[in-house]
Amino acid sequence: MRISELSRRSGAPVATIKYYLRERLLPPGETTAANQAEYGEHHLRRLRLIRALVGVRGLSVSAAKEVLSGVSEHATDMHQMLGLVLGAVPAGKGEAEPAPEARAEVDELLAAAGWKVTEDAPAKRVIAENLSTLRSLGVEVDWHTLLPYARLAHETAVLDLDQLRHTDDPLEQAERALVLTVLLEPVLMALRRLAQEDESARRHGV
Amino acid sequence: MRISELSRRSGAPVATIKYYLRERLLPPGETTAANQAEYGEHHLRRLRLIRALVGVRGLSVSAAKEVLSGVSEHATDMHQMLGLVLGAVPAGKGEAEPAPEARAEVDELLAAAGWKVTEDAPAKRVIAENLSTLRSLGVEVDWHTLLPYARLAHETAVLDLDQLRHTDDPLEQAERALVLTVLLEPVLMALRRLAQEDESARRHGV
Helix, strand or coil: CCHHHHHHHHCCCHHHHHHHHHCCCCCCCEEEECCEEECCHHHHHHHHHHHHHHHHCCCCHHHHHHHHHHHHHCCCCHHHHHHHHHHHCCCCCCCCCCCHHHHHHHHHHHHHHCCCCCCCCHHHHHHHHHHHHHHHCCCCCCHHHHHHHHHHHHHHHHHHHHHCCCCCCHHHHHHHHHHHHHHHHHHHHHHHHHHHHHHHHHHCCC | CCHHHHHHHHCCCHHHHHHHHHCCCCCCCEEEECCEEECCHHHHHHHHHHHHHHHHCCCCHHHHHHHHHHHHHCCCCHHHHHHHHHHHCCCCCCCCCCCHHHHHHHHHHHHHHCCCCCCCCHHHHHHHHHHHHHHHCCCCCCHHHHHHHHHHHHHHHHHHHHHCCCCCCHHHHHHHHHHHHHHHHHHHHHHHHHHHHHHHHHHCCC
16 A cells, blocks of 8 residues: 555554654555555554554653564564563653662562562562552551452453464564553553442442 | 651652642641741641652642642542542543444443443543554454453452541541552552563463
């Protein structure tokens, strides 16, 4: 397809597509004439993914580029690729440096849950940071409080991985993992809020 | 306590505290002499909460002010207050306008889950938006896909509400609800990522 059709089907303006091409976020099309190129379905798929990363989740163009190049590189190793996706997308924007005790507690939590994860996974830091902040606000939480949440998180992860059906194209599977990780986050948090409202109404007899 | 001690105990610079006082985010202290005021424990508690809302979650000062004034107003009605907290804190930053079918699907999901929530809850829009985006990326999801996630979200909400132990001070309980809603979000998403990594390692025999 021509760039105009790519624009129409993706909803991205032609100028934006040209910008992504210049930044090598999108691979070049096949040149068919001077100043004219053909694009395929994989361009469309990648373009939609870029739009989701940049537009919906607010990643910078350079962060999106890094995520995408890593996804291509590790496309044959699903676990490796998933690790990359988990690490590359920032999970939170905490400011405070977590206290060493909070870090130690996260290790206790992981041991109690029986999880084996990368030693320096960014998500571990996020948990430690927020544990510290909650305590500074006078909320008594420790890893025991988080353990039942961890059990539910595991059930959620099982659902997540079940969504990654096998396709012939490892890149497609990799992109699917990335999209699910990123786009289901706000959905899960929204579901929690609605469930809280419902549960609160039940408990307070509304 | 003096403003200097308030600064030391909260970790907020004196200039920041003065800014919050000017913006009426923080109620004034009790004047003890010209240019001198005494602050109490409730100032400290409120200051920490402001820091968490502004610093950790990136709310604007005016958004934080709105949340806090609403919390004070509805402090005696726990359900009302929780509804306010759920509505006031933005749950996502989607750009696309959700398709009408996506909105209808969210209603089907809520009916299937048996939840009763406010008709125009912002969280409903967040789910519809992300359903639309996932579909535009070629991921086949519908409300049936989300139902098992909703069941887990309900179990999470039960844990959340169990954390809100009764205290004599309704304002304290209100603030606790707000803090838990806001600060547990990144923790739950981080737990999901670690659980995904662990589950992926199990499935791919790493």
